[in-house]
Amino acid sequence: MNIKVNRILFGLFIILLHSCQKKIGPEDVPVTSLSLLDSATAVSEKVKPLMEGVYSIRGDISNFGQDMVLKWNGASLSGFSSKNSSYIVLKSGEKNGNLYFEGYWRYAESQQTGLISLTLEKDNGASDLMIGKKPASIKIKGTLWDSKTYFNFEMNYIRPLSVHSKAFYIIGHRCGGRNSDRLPASENSLKMIPLSEQLGANAIETDVQLTKDGVPVLFHDDYLSTRLINETYMIGQIRDYTFAQLRALCTLKDGQKIPTLEEALEVVVDKTNLKLVWLDIKGTDVIKALAPLQTKYMNRALITGKKLDILIGLPDETNFNEYVGLNISQNHPAICELNEDFVRSAQAGFWAPRWSLGLLTDRVKQMQKEGVKTFIWTLDNTQLVKRYLATDEFDGFCTNYPSIVAYEYYSN
Amino acid sequence: MNIIRINKSTKFYMNFRINQSPKTNFKMKSIVVLLSALFSCHWMQAQSNRGEITNPLYTISIHGDVGFLKMLAQSGVLKKQSNLSYSFGALWEPGHLLNIGIESGFLILEKRSVEKMNTDFGTTNFKASLTSIPAIVVFNMKLHKLNLYGGLGASYTTSSIEAFDLKTITSRWLYTYYAALGYSYPFHRFGIGLKGSIYSFSKLNKTDVSIMLDLSFDVLNW
Amino acid sequence: MNSIDAQDTIEREAYFVYPKAFKKWHGAFLAGASITRLPTEVVEEEISTSPVLTAEYRLGLPKKWNLCLKLSSNYISNLGALHVSRSLINKKFALALGGNASMWFGHLELQAIKLKSYGVILSPQLTFGYDFRKYFLSVAAEVNYGFMRTFSNEEELATFKQNQSLFAIKIAIEQPLWKTHSFLLFSKLNYAQFYYQSWLSYSTLSDYLLYPEFGFAFII
Incomplete structure (x- = not known):
């Protein structure tokens, strides 16, 4: 038993010292090998301001909370949510009258991440958006993956982004x-x-x-x-x-x-x-x-x-x-x-x-x-x-x- | 799903050309010498009168160590290169389990050398070294023939970089954490053995491990 | 080289962490220091090593109950704790089950910082130990639950809940050093989302990181 105690003690000392080596640093984001965006064209600029807003979240997953802010940055669409400080970053494309989005989701304060793929179909608002008209409703549907399973995911437009009196x-x-x-x-x-x-x-x-x-x-x-x-x-x-x-x-x-x-x-x-x-x-x-x-x-x-x-x-x-x-x-x-x-x-x-x-x-x-x-x-x-x-x-x-x-x- | 990234730093490391074989031979010879020394000492101890020196109430001992030191990469894998390093110290052994002492030495944490390295700024010879002189308060316990050490202190760490015909030397004091496990054969007032140590340096986030031949001597008994 | 046989027996109750019950109304006082390495992910280039001075008093109560009061401070972070436990096994192998109720207070006033925070930590604790005759080896495990409130200029800024914010294992060796006084040497692995001594960093990382702590103390 005594020898075991020594071994345990020494082992713990090593863990104690080497544990300090656990480092957190930049990490790659997941990317999909097959992309729907391969033959897609760039999303029209007139779509973007009409599409930005606050969306309600529905689906199998509740980890993103109740709603999400969608905002465009060039060709990239980002979404920000409250629960788990989650966000999504999506590349975009237009194909056959539908809008496609692919990218990754992350919880800002932890390492959890995964892939996300979304579609805004013609009938769910894409047609109107592409002619510069605000549709009656916008419904974006798709799937997201974590490391083990995938979940259905749906977002519905609720309201525009908040307007503030001064630049922030x-x-x-x-x-x-x-x-x-x-x-x-x-x-x-x-x-x-x-x-x-x-x-x-x-x-x-x-x-x-x-x-x-x-x-x-x-x-x-x-x-x-x-x-x-x-x-x-x-x-x-x-x-x-x-x-x-x-x-x-x-x-x-x-x-x-x-x-x-x-x-x-x-x-x-x-x-x-x-x-x-x-x-x-x-x-x-x-x-x-x-x-x-x-x-x-x-x-x-x-x-x-x-x-x-x-x-x-x-x-x-x-x-x-x-x-x-x-x-x-x-x-x-x-x-x-x-x-x-x-x-x-x-x-x-x-x-x-x-x-x-x-x-x-x-x-x-x-x-x-x-x-x-x-x-x-x-x-x-x-x-x-x-x-x-x-x-x-x-x-x-x-x-x-x-x-x-x-x-x-x-x-x- | 994750991208496997071969980044520029990996490529940079891959460009190093270090001729390992003479050093490997030297290491093998050194290990043979260390093992022979241990065996001889063990044999001599067997021939000597054990227990000739009775357990004193207080002892002050000094020790010196020489051996190889390797740096642990952040993945926890030992880096290939090892360097000859030295340490020495003194212990106050007050007659109970716990002994208190100080530990110092000269540790070569890292050495690199690349001839005619290609860079965006032209070709250059590159040399780099990282050395450390620790000053550590050490607690030691002899538990069932094994010596367990743990300590805290600071190290005067010096980096030397030579490239583009310019040598840059910088030094910093760093908190240092120390742990070691040793085994020593007593032989009159001497002791000879092996000691495995771990040095961990704050700020640098480096951990180095060493295996050293340990020679000790009881300077004072009372 | 070492002369551990110089003293064959040690003063009973020359321990503090070892969970065997003290005799009724017997007490022991402990004074020492510890140093904790704070992860650079949390504190970055700021002070990554946190030293703390500690004083503790342990009192034996009837029916193998133990009471321990602890105060520790490094000026910026100050902690007071009350520990109550019951020694369930009182042989060479000893075991005690108990809990800590701690309250900490942190404050700092510099040119760009005027902050005060306080927090409450509740932590169930299990301690077991073995009497090796010449020394006592003890291992304690604990889990922390708590919250923290933070203020600036007497105005409350936020309250943070810290459920299961820390898991820790402490390994302690106690042995006689001088006359009847003993010496305690311990290392503690704090595996934590939040560790009170790093309150000032207001870290948002949800990861559990290791905060290794190393300490020594004299049992008087």
Whole structure:
């Protein structure tokens, strides 16, 4: 028995230590090998605004709750629901007068995912939608799979998306979510940027640091570690390495390279309809390096007919002093995380208090009177999202779960 | 249903060319030496007068270890490469089950070398190493002839990267968790044995395992 | 090298976690520290190691009932617990069944954080142990149920339910160290969706993650 005790003890020590190695990171989403969309054509643009709305859910599965918000992003249709913080991301196509949708469903806060296939048939509203007419009813039917079984799934149009008096920004944190949220792309990566729109975001927050040779790149942590990169032998800070070293010697968790700010802004302008980019500054001397890029890409967006705000984040007094010292507030909008006095001194048009300061109702109202928009960060929990939305004061939420905010915002 | 992704990092690892055979021979020889040393010591112990030294009330012992250290990949699989590492420490043995001590050493966690590596920035020779000097408070118990160790501390960990004719050295202090199981033959005031250890480093999320030859000596008995 | 035979017998009741009942109205005091590794998925690059100082008092009650009071703190997270158990088997192999009622309070005020949270945790607990003469080996298993309320500037922000938020196994070795004082060494595997010492992260992950805890204490 004694020997057994030793073995058990040692085994437990090993488990104790090695257990710490369980890691949660980016995960691929399921894809179907046979697709109905193969010979389908793109869905007409006139269909999209008519189809968006809140739908009731019926079927064998109750895990998505009672209703779902459906919203288009380019050729992709996304759905956001309340129960289990679930969402769907679907590719779309039109064939034989029917609309087909295929993609995946996910519970935002867990790893559960599966395939989903939906059809909007001619007789269930597709015909009217395709001629730009709002049908009397829209019924979307289909099937979804989890890892074991498949379920029938049906959605019926109830009402349009909620209309609010002012623009609201759903800001995807770290370009749309963290590595621990198991999205199919690494945080602060190029693939994450268009994905953030599919997840419900209409803006993104990202982290900017300078390499040793002064290239602004996207990276959140103070140090390289296996939380964000695959390689185990690089443990320094971004500023310890040259851009060539970072690009050649390390990869993000999903295999992508660490992106430059310029590459990221190109993706924002060319491949998305995002309205705002919040550049969270990490370290000193970053503002000087990124200010020209800010101007370049805001102008480039204007040329392509988009209104894009790119904001320089001022998270601390060092960055605040650098920004004020450069005297660039006129042409380089900023978002300040410090208190209102700093916001006024920096002439920043945006204030970003952390949610953990409370609801701040009177202070937010005062800033709005002064023409300053207020974004709260980083709001993830459904209850907190509801509580802060209920105040109807904030101009945007920065979140790791844009799908949760999207459901709460568009359904209420 | 899941996509099997061969990502860029996998390809990157696949590009490494490491000539393993001389090292493998060296390892085999080292294992033979270790086993011979253990066998000799066991034989010598059998010839000696056991129990010559009576159990003292308090003992301070020192020990030194040399052996191989391997890094566990995140999948829990041992990485192919192992490195010669050293550790040493001291234990206060107050006459009960529990002994308290400190543990340090020089651990080579990782070494890589690629000649003429192709990158987007041209061809370069690449060298990387990760080493660690731990400072750990260790609790030790002798349970039925086996020595069980558990400890907490910090490690001064250094990364060295050489590529594009530029060497970058960075260092960090990291929390370190330590566990080991050892077996030691007593021989007068000496002991010789084998020790299997696990080092786990915070922030890096790395775990390394080692097998080391363990030599110990009772410095003080009273 | 080790001289475990130097002391053949140990003071009875030189234990704290070992579930054998104390004599009626006999008490023991324990003071120690533990350190818990918080998963980086929850706390990211913030403080991933949580040290806590602990003081406990165990009292033997009539009819093999045990009462234990526990206070632990690292300033940000503070916990008070009342543990009641009954020793069902009182031989070399001992077993006790009981439960904890804990209340924790967390607070932090920094430039961007003004938060207070408190929570209640109820946890049934089963402890068994074996007296190896020279040491006691005990294993305790528990499940946590609870809730947490959070406030900022005295305004309640949310209440979170935490059903079956944690499963834990604690392995403890107790042995004499100095005169009549004993030493407790334990490791605890907390398999949790929510662990009170990481309350400040307001994690939304629904996964059960491991929070390994390692601790030591003196039984006085």
